[in-house]
Amino acid sequence: MRSDMLIGGEWTAGSGTTFTTVNPATGEVLAELPEATEADVDAAVRAAARAFTSPEWGGLLPAARGEQIAQTARYVALGNYEGAELLTGGNRPEGDLAKGFFYEPTVFAGERQDMWIAREEIFGPVLAVMPDDDPEELVALANDSEYGLAAAIWSRDIGTGNRLARHVKTGTVWINMMQGLDAAAAWGGMKSSGLGREMGWEAIEAYTEVKSVWTSLA
Known part of the structure; x- marks a missing residue:
């Protein structure tokens, strides 16, 4: 790794x-x-x-940025309410950064799979940590979600990483890296993370139409 x-x-x-x-x-x-x-x-x-x-x-307009920060704060409040352990962050920053649309990097531990912070796409700097040493359980936890845009697997064993990638139900899986994109590779999610694909041959197919022609030789 x-x-x-x-x-x-x-x-x-x-x-x-x-x-x-x-x-x-x-x-x-x-x-x-x-x-x-x-x-x-x-x-x-x-x-x-x-x-x-x-x-x-x-x-983004200022109102949309403010709403995104407020939504992040609501999820953090839910994490505290449901009993997760807040390790760091959890607030808007003070000083000069208080004037902008910023939120502290936030890490939770001790949460359960049924908590909001473990199940929702927060789109903010919030990390929910759930340690597990069993590969099958890790895959089950990852797939126990209505979302499936992307996943990242970090492993010293590339074979293990690829085996896990085959079973994780997301449109993209990165192994020992993050945010790898290429115009030749399809991009899109599974389940509630979207329909169809951008980029790659799959995106070209979205702009094509299939025609069926039937001919009788009788």
Whole structure:
């Protein structure tokens, strides 16, 4: 598994040193992750700034941006109400960032599969962590959702990653990476995450019409 960082669509090794991350439920060492340099942080900030000027966000009217932040806050409140453990975040930031449409990166643990934060597409910086060591149970948890746009699998064993990918019911599965897109590859979701596909041959087929011609030779 890669031990470098993805910043602005580019991989970087960081400072060359790493730190250990562990499974919070068992204490098991999961991976060695790279430590970022000041240059890496600056690059990440520039990438985030570019994201804010992208059409997906920059094209939103202020009212729509405010509603998105309010919706994120409602889901966080539901997570607290239903008994999940808030590890970090959970509020609008203070200071200069309070003037904009920002929300703190938020992480929950100890939630159940039936909680709102585990089942809904929040479209905000909210992560619900549910550790599980059984691959079959992991697939069952991932598929126990009405949504199926994309999934990411991280594994030291590419064979294991591909076996899990075959069983996860999403339109796209990334293995040891995130946000990989190509005009030649179809993009779209399963279940309630959309109908049809953008890009790839599948998108071209959406603009075609099939004609049946019947001829009698009698």
